[in-house]
Amino acid sequence: MKKRTQKVTALVLGTAAAVVTGTALAQGTTFLTIGSGSTTGVYFPVATGMAKMINDAGSGLRANARSTGGSVFNMNALATGELDAAVAQNDVVYYAYKGTGLDAFKGKANNKIRTMAVLYPEVLHVIARKDAGINSIADLKGKKVVIGDLGSGTEQTAAQVMDAYGLKFDDLGQALRVSPSQGISLMQDKRADALFYTVGVGASAIAQIAQTVDVKLVPVAGNQAASLIKKYPFYVRYNVSANSYRGIGATVPSVAVQATLVTTTALSEDAVYKAMKAAFGEEKDLKAIHPALANNFSYAKAVQGLPAPLHPGAVKFFKEMGVNVK
CATH class of the missing domain: 3.40.190.10 (Periplasmic binding protein-like II)
Known part of the structure; x- marks a missing residue:
């Protein structure tokens, strides 16, 4: 060099x-x-x-x-x-x-x-407002969802995971392509129902949302997770442990890539x-x-x-x- x-x-x-x-x-x-x-x-x-x-x-x-x-x-x-x-x-x-x-x-x-x-593993966090009625990835249909910056790794992960559940970005009520910090504001202001973020557990962005908004982690599990991992072998299963964030009282299954x-x-x-x-x-x-x-x-x-x-x-x-x- x-x-x-x-x-x-x-x-x-x-x-x-x-x-x-x-x-x-x-x-x-x-x-x-x-x-x-x-x-x-x-x-x-x-x-x-x-x-x-x-x-x-x-x-x-x-x-x-x-x-x-x-x-x-x-x-x-x-x-x-x-x-x-x-x-x-x-x-x-x-x-x-x-x-x-x-x-x-x-x-x-x-x-x-x-x-x-x-x-370290970068875990897919799908954070939803508790008042948005989202219990599964399938429930994102018609919702306002932060999917990451345009061209970001999070956007790509969101597309792949949603596809495993039979959804496309067009199925969302609104696909919000913004930065994590902008996504926090949208969640806090009720201008977004859910947020995708591929990041290490303990990220300040997720902790900040959990401290200011009543949220839940949406699971990625079962046959959908299995098909995702089969199609994209760089994914692994990962369980987000209880109390990783405020209000998350039980272990939530998800998937991860690697930083x-x-x-x-x-x-x-x-x-x-x-x-x-x-x-x-x-x-x-x-x-x-x-x-x-x-x-x-x-x-x-x-x-x-x-x-x-x-x-x-x-x-x-x-x-x-x-x-x-x-």
């Missing part, structure tokens, strides 16, 4: 990039811009935490986390070089790598995508290895970043269900950790 000593993408958390000349910057420093997602989700604190660990390691890497539109944006930004690494759903990464699945990637396979680590840290072959083996060593070298420190990691991450799981090949720098790191990788 070209070392960014002449031109560096400098990012302040949650702001747009500003390109600056690197005359005053230390020679030999590699700068990493890590794409995340909405500030109300889990990607952002996870990416921010990993960036801090990379910076604190003092290994010649400087990292910044950037709030973005999420998985689809991140994969496109990796392709253009706007991002150096990103957190994204494993299904979206797979589509980008193969050039299939989503209109954003069809015919544009990016075979330079490489996986650094699988992080995955990815990069491209443009990032050198040495840079990826150093980033991995800094962010993943002490498992307990990584898990301290967020409950989604604390409750789910392990070195063994980090190399399972890979949507694209492991980066050589990640292979080197995991071998040092005693993980059987190629």
Whole structure:
């Protein structure tokens, strides 16, 4: 990879990039811009935490986390070089790598995508107002439903899950394509009956809705869940435990994809290895970043269900950790 000593993408958390000349910057420093997602989700604190660990390691890497539109944006930004690494759903990464699945990637396979680590399950949350009369995905027909940002991983998941129940977006009373933060406002103002959000359990957006609105989690289970997993093998079953959010008093079955840290072959083996060593070298420190990691991450799981090949720098790191990788 070209070392960014002449031109560096400098990012302040949650702001747009500003390109600056690197005359005053230390020679030999590699700068990493890590794409995340909405500030109300889990990607952002996870990416921010990993960036801090990379910076604190003092290994010649400087990292910044950037709030973005999420998985689809991140994969496109990796392709253009706007991002150096990103957190994204494993299904979206797979589509980008193969050039299939989503209109954003069809015919544009990016075979330079490489996986650094699988992080944690991203659970499909279907949150409904208790006063909306929604007890099943099938009950969404005719309702006002937040389905995620246009082109987002959540929108794709919503379409696939609804299809398993025989529904299309056209069957909704209104399909609301907005950000999670906008979705919260719509739910609070009774302008939305339900909200789809694919995110780690404990996400602040879901907790905020549950604190301010009487809500229920709508299950994804039974034959519909089985057919979904058969058709899309990157899904797994996942039970959201009781009391994960205010007012959720019982375990609710759902499905999940996997949050995955990815990069491209443009990032050198040495840079990826150093980033991995800094962010993943002490498992307990990584898990301290967020409950989604604390409750789910392990070195063994980090190399399972890979949507694209492991980066050589990640292979080197995991071998040092005693993980059987190629």
